[in-house]
Amino acid sequence: MSTELLNPSSSGRPETALRISQQAPDVLKRTAKTSLPFPLSVLFSSEKQETWVELENLLVACLRTGDDKSARLCLDRLTSRFGEQNERILALRGLYEEAIAQDGKAVNAILTTYYDNLLAEDPTNMPIRKRRIALLKSMSKTGDAIAGLVELLVTSPIDAESWAELADLYFSQNLFPQAIYCLEEVLLIVPNAWNMHARLGEVLFLSAESNSNARDAALKDLSNSLKRFCRSIELCDNYLRAFYGLKMVSSKLISLLEVETKTVSKDKTGELSVPDKATVESLNELATSKLVEILRKGSSGEHGWDGYEDAELVAIQALLDQTSQKVER
Template sequence: MAPSALQPPTRLTPTAALALSQQAPAILRRSVSTAYPPPLNKLLSGSETSDKWLQYENLIQSCLRTGDDQAAHACLKRLTVRFGDHNERVQALRGLVKEAEARNNGELEEVLKEYNQILSGNGTNIPITKRRIALLRSMGRLSDATSALVQLLDFSPTDAEAWSELSAIYLSQGLYPQAIYAMEEVLVLAPNAWNIHARLGELQYMAATAPGVANGSSQQYMAEAIRRFSRSIELCDDYLRGYYGLKLVTRKLLSEGAKAAKQTEDSELTLPDTNTIERLNELATAKLSDIVRHSASHDRGWRGYSEAEIAAARDLLGEDRSPTTR
């Protein structure tokens, strides 16, 4: 199935992004009348939907990703004519195009100056604020990006995307407690998001296995990882990433002979007993085996997994010295 221009471009594989960018000329030809400014566009272009403009936004990102700058500019022009030069989303997309076309750090600095100038006149411009943060991070200025994110979250504390970005920046610097804290804030805003539960489990696992971590802290991190992965698959029964994480954690605990710690006043969560860990490991192994087998056979209802995820699950199962006997 051909990719849709309404799909989030960040979720597209390189092949799908290329296929989508190749559709841009045809999409632009079909909607040529949208180039009229308002109110003429309403008279000459017929009905207007939000999907049309979302399609242009997504096409810009896919075209930039595949090097089709001409089509990206054509989409940006349509959005500019429709919504105006000072529209915040249009300003952010224009900045994205300039970032993609920048040939060196000097040109990126010029884009950054433009962002600063826009924000000096309107400090509440969230799209430009986020583009500035993304640019700072891409330039390796992590301290500045972190400060800008903290300021954004002071202004907009319910921005889950900003909390997630802050967690990623902390993680890139090996600051696991801070990364976990920021991701927990995402979970507060989306308590039933199984992917966030699994992501938090991954952070807990990385913190537990980091060099120099104390044994007591490691056990608490591992216990929390089990809890998060278990919750993710409780919310989504076929979530591969949740089962993968649960398998990874329980296998490590069993290989190290970890035992449940006694409950203390300073510890709210401890490891389950060995029997429970073994049962969780068997559950994860069986489910991953089913997912890999059905996906390889292209069975209906089992086709939503990426090839990379299936390959990783297959490798993890292959490393198991005592595979499940069926």
């Protein structure tokens, strides 16, 4: 049983999807379709949970690589096991229909005659609601997708995935305050998600860039961004995204803070709002040294440091070159 098939990489790289889809003949042969109808197929068969996880991941990979025939076989096996009315099966069937749709008219028909009809019968079908929102997003109907997510979160306010998706949609519309609010909601649900801390740091940094004419607002956003990146690093050692962000935000803060600033600014609650310049410089040095280490060890393929992509290493080098040029000036 393939570990990669059971736990595919979250990066979504095309070569990973291709490698998984190429396992279709062996997996389908091993999971031969039962001749018994549901629910007898459950009562009179020996099975493992991993089998169905494999088939679902294989289905998605085959759709990504254009192997519609194998994807259909996976869907049929899953339907035979769980029944046609299973919520997850209904969502996977919708995903399959979206993938094989020939034009925009066919895609729109899936939205109106499949997803909308299913929700009319059962408004609580969360997999279908999420697939419908995903389809609206892919059709560039961002406003409708946002409205759908807001409605979903009214009934399911602790759905971290939906809050994160809503944050991305708001961010795509340059609605930074709304995106920040959504990411804060994510962290209330999963406070130790280091990737979400880093993502919030990125959005705060870009919000500060949009407030370039309002120095106080920019300083506040940059200071909060700095804290988020630091928290992300605290939760996950060697997290490139957090160190990269820390380098960017600390460099920006150094350029804004006055040289003579020696005291720490505090907000109305007494919490630290803007750190002093010496602290920011120390964090900048920390980020620089870690990025240099990642670049050196990652480029040489040293054991334990070979998980970084070439594009990431190029981005590190570009950032270091850019900041070093500013120092020389």
